[in-house]
Amino acid sequence: MVLPFDILEYHERLTNTKKRMAAQGIDVLLITDPANMNYLSGYDAWSFYVHQMLVVIIDEPQPLWIGRYQDANGARVTTWIYDENVIAYPDYYVQSEQHHPMDFISDILRQIGHGNRTVGVEMDHYYFTGKALEQLKKGLPNSTFKDATSLVNRVRLIKSDQEIEYMKKAAKIADLAMTKGVESIRPGVRECDTAAEIYYHMVRGTPEFGGEYPAIVPLLPTGDRTSIPHLTWTDRPFIEGNPLIIELAGCYKRYHVPLARTVSIGQPGDKLSFLAPVVLEGIQKVLEKAKPGVTCGELEETWRNSIKKYGFEKEARLGYSVGLNYPPDWGEHTASIRKGDRTVLQPNMTFHLIPALWFDTDGIEISETFRVTDSGSERFTTYPQELIIRDHLEYGGQIG
């Protein structure tokens, strides 16, 4: 089995995690976020639909993996953890009203002498439920609990060179999937046909390397649904004169590079024609502003001033830190490009800049994923940064 990173890189990640644990007074960190589990151990499987965790103990050299019996072989195969640190609970704990996996896990922690320590839990992560919290508190009555939401996520903020290499591969896949998706669009083709084309290339990747499933499915709102960012495709056909938005990501070794474009089927209406240069100018200014030492809040200010002169303001954040992830989100839940965010940019931070504008019955999304370099920023993808127009010349007069 070949791990995606050198063992020393995993050790460094673990050391950085333990430094943060020490600073917060946490002895035992229970990691339930699948991206954080992967980041520290390499663990990679679609098993996060049952309770599982990685346990980092501040004075132990290796984490423990605790999960379902049928997934334990996966932990042995995809991680650098020794087999004796892989602990499995029996299947009768799965989705049962009588037995809860956190009871099993509490028993283990008590048995190995960690029943009275300070325990960090990822309080606001998807796969750490209210019930999980309650059962742990019952099972570890002598432990003190601390909120460790995003503790590991913050270690993930600055990428290593190897992580950046994987994101560059993900970017190639994003460019390919966007190219093929856009090429498939013409009146009469169904949204699901274009989504299928995107998925095919996203998963197949290039002849040199394959793609993986992204943490969010391709989003494809069309017509007046372009006002609603998180709708997925339907099986309705595209109509001449309609706009649509494609938001997708290339994914390689679970690292994501998202990319969004707005497409006009036929010539765009006046509003979209007016909006596109406004958004493009704002993106350009933000990318020029981005460099080490600048804060995320200052990037938002740059954007705000750029669009204000055209009479626009934006309610939602402009972007977020991006990289390694699992469904349901490719964002890292740390830095956001929004008003007041004090995160200071440093080299090899990576962001998805998606300064979308949505109105009652329409919207525009043009995005770029960028890396902070030593002196500025650079985009990951090469797809043209513009409003995409699909006209009859491009689809060769074919309908459907």
Next chain:
Amino acid sequence: MVLPFDILEYHERLTNTKKRMAAQGIDVLLITDPANMNYLSGYDAWSFYVHQMLVVIIDEPQPLWIGRYQDANGARVTTWIYDENVIAYPDYYVQSEQHHPMDFISDILRQIGHGNRTVGVEMDHYYFTGKALEQLKKGLPNSTFKDATSLVNRVRLIKSDQEIEYMKKAAKIADLAMTKGVESIRPGVRECDTAAEIYYHMVRGTPEFGGEYPAIVPLLPTGDRTSIPHLTWTDRPFIEGNPLIIELAGCYKRYHVPLARTVSIGQPGDKLSFLAPVVLEGIQKVLEKAKPGVTCGELEETWRNSIKKYGFEKEARLGYSVGLNYPPDWGEHTASIRKGDRTVLQPNMTFHLIPALWFDTDGIEISETFRVTDSGSERFTTYPQELIIRDHLEYGGQIG
């Protein structure tokens, strides 16, 4: 906007939910499971990566939808709920350390006079975090909290005829995706190429109706990884003589029909040749046993006795109730086909029967999704129920 179900069907679902609420003494039910939100309201968007909920109040005719501002248009477009019952929180609540959406939601509930009632929460569902529970308890200090895990899921156990129709369409997609996926397999083709083929057909669907994203990605363990059910594809090429497992689902209107098959590239080894008829005989016996009045536990007993005579036993459950869902799981988290499960089969219950056997370095999965009929059971898919053998006759001698 056309809802996937008649408004009367949504009303009936709501009435059945309120009956269960009354029986458990719950006045206000906070529904955070996206499948349950969809089931009661029609809401369908990839927005469950931020906090959102449907609030069912026992003495109010309509639920409230509460979510992120940019998703509110989606609630207006995809649900039967009146616009005034769609309530949005500002974007600064999203993934913030200063503001939590549950504080906003508590404020709303207090303001509209429900600050001192008995509140049901889906304690053990993915998108209800430990932090969400704590914030709600802080924000509603005069409320009594009850665990309503799977309350709505249990309403979902018996499908309507319309739901069965959607599952039949999902089954057509599952058959198509499996056919095309298997046809793509030959030595030299990469796992990601076959996964891409499966995804293409899963999403494109048929010329009559399109497909949707399934709640679990296609699983494709190959070679000795067939011992590990939840590994996804890699970009390694298939090798003559290796087995692989494909587990996928067709999805239509968010309803799933899963289907798993084991494939041998070239002639199967002795062990796989021996295992296949054992598993097929067990499946046959379970499907013959399944009819109204029989319990899930009795189905497990039938399976256990069938394989015991060949010297096998199975650690994990054999199957589970299946239907409407969102990532990360297509199972409904109610009835499981396992020892001691007392769920009594009734017409239009639907199950994924997946009596897989896994060993140290290999495994076999052949599954069927079935419906309980008035007098027995029937499969949804038509794909041949057998060990699939891809030999040089089928791939025409082509390599790669």
